[in-house]
Amino acid sequence: MGVAFHIGSLQIRWYGIMLVIGIIAAMLLARVEAKRRGENPDHVYTAMLIAVPLGFIGARAYHVIDQWSYYSQHPSQIIGGAGLGIFGAVIGGVLGMVIYTKWRKLSTLRWFDIIAPGLILAQAIGRWGNYFNQEVYGRPTTLPWGIKIDSPAFPYTSDQRFHPLFFYESMLDLIGCIILLVIGRRYKRRLLDGEIFFIYLIYYSTIRFGLEWLRFDNWWIAGLPTACWVSLIAIVASIAIIVYRRRRLRRRNMSKTQPTPPSEGIS
Numbered sequence: 001m002g003v004a005f006h007i008g009s010l011q012i013r014w015y016g017i018m019l020v021i022g023i024i025a026a027m028l029l030a031r032v033e034a035k036r037r038g039e040n041p042d043h044v045y046t047a048m049l050i051a052v053p054l055g056f057i058g059a060r061a062y063h064v065i066d067q068w069s070y071y072s073q074h075p076s077q078i079i080g081g082a083g084l085g086i087f088g089a090v091i092g093g094v095l096g097m098v099i100y101t102k103w104r105k106l107s108t109l110r111w112f113d114i115i116a117p118g119l120i121l122a123q124a125i126g127r128w129g130n131y132f133n134q135e136v137y138g139r140p141t142t143l144p145w146g147i148k149i150d151s152p153a154f155p156y157t158s159d160q161r162f163h164p165l166f167f168y169e170s171m172l173d174l175i176g177c178i179i180l181l182v183i184g185r186r187y188k189r190r191l192l193d194g195e196i197f198f199i200y201l202i203y204y205s206t207i208r209f210g211l212e213w214l215r216f217d218n219w220w221i222a223g224l225p226t227a228c229w230v231s232l233i234a235i236v237a238s239i240a241i242i243v244y245r246r247r248r249l250r251r252r253n254m255s256k257t258q259p260t261p262p263s264e265g266i267s
Helices: 014-036 042-066 086-103 108-133 165-186 195-214 226-257
Strands: 003-007 010-013
Touching: 003 014, 010 014, 014 042, 014 108, 014 165, 042 086, 042 108, 086 108, 108 165, 108 195, 165 195, 195 226
Parallel strands: none
Antiparallel strands: 003 010
């Protein structure tokens, strides 16, 4: 099911196709956002030469850590094996954008806003690769939209149906993309650089926190799935940064409007 076609002995898998489509869609949308904000859209392509490879490295590293119980027993599959983690991809991609914007002396936070809608759109598209791989499914369900898995994880059987978590997240990511685009246009004069990106982090992290409870193969730390801890950190940090920057801007504006005290001495 996961193989789309062959080129000689080379297998072209649907998972890879969906990832490529997601990356292309993200770049095209980022170019639209760059033009709208008066930035050079050509930066999108050159920035992706750094951000995309680092995103894949981060995604692979996160997956290996997340599934360390398996990879500790199969270390030869750490490099070159299948499996990616979205949080790792975001961390790696963000690092790539920081490197590029600092190198080209661009506003890092402004470019974070430019790529945020495309990033969550890429996630919405890429999640369908999980469908073809029959992965990212949840616990058994009797709901009519439950999916069947050919070889589900123990102790489940192929006769059962499971929550299609990849579908839930894909649809919510698509809605999130629309929300970010609407907010970016309707409130463009009120938003500070970087706030669209922080809203993305809050939105996506909330989705992951909720969906993780439907999974059964989580990596747990101190009573919570690891992805929930990462989500909570992202949510709290993003809200704190937004509030801090808003308060600092308010204090700065208030100091500018306060009248200058009269000078002492003879006038």
